[in-house]
Amino acid sequence: MTQQNADRLNYLHEKGSSLLKEKRNDQALLIFLELEKETPKCPNTLLTIGDLFFKKGNYENTISYLSKLLSISKNQIPIHGYFILAFSLRVLGKNQEAENIFNQLCKLEPNNATYLNQR
Secondary structure, three states, X not given: OOHHXXXXXXXXXXXXXXXXXXXOHHHHHHHHHHHHHHOOOOHHHHHHHHHHHHXXXXXXXXXXXXXXXXXXXXXXXXXXXXXXXXXXXHHOOOHHHHHHHHHHHHHHOOOOHHHHHHO
């Protein structure tokens, strides 16, 4: 990777993060999608994109990006990522897959009322 390319990637990440802080999610999503084209296996970028699609109610893309993340990270993603994945699956009628994830979340955090209610 050239220094120019590294600088560009850093710029994109900083710009996207800044937009997120300003709650300008649509613009941040565009930046992170551009960043993902150049670094398609970056776990933080994939999680951020999945989360942004979730916030937009675009559950199909949420599942797509979080599934990519799961495949490259050996099924190890933050609990929040599992939650939005399970929620998205449930909304799209993939109840068994969603229930399996919610069951895992309940094992990890047995006192979390949100997970129990969603399950």
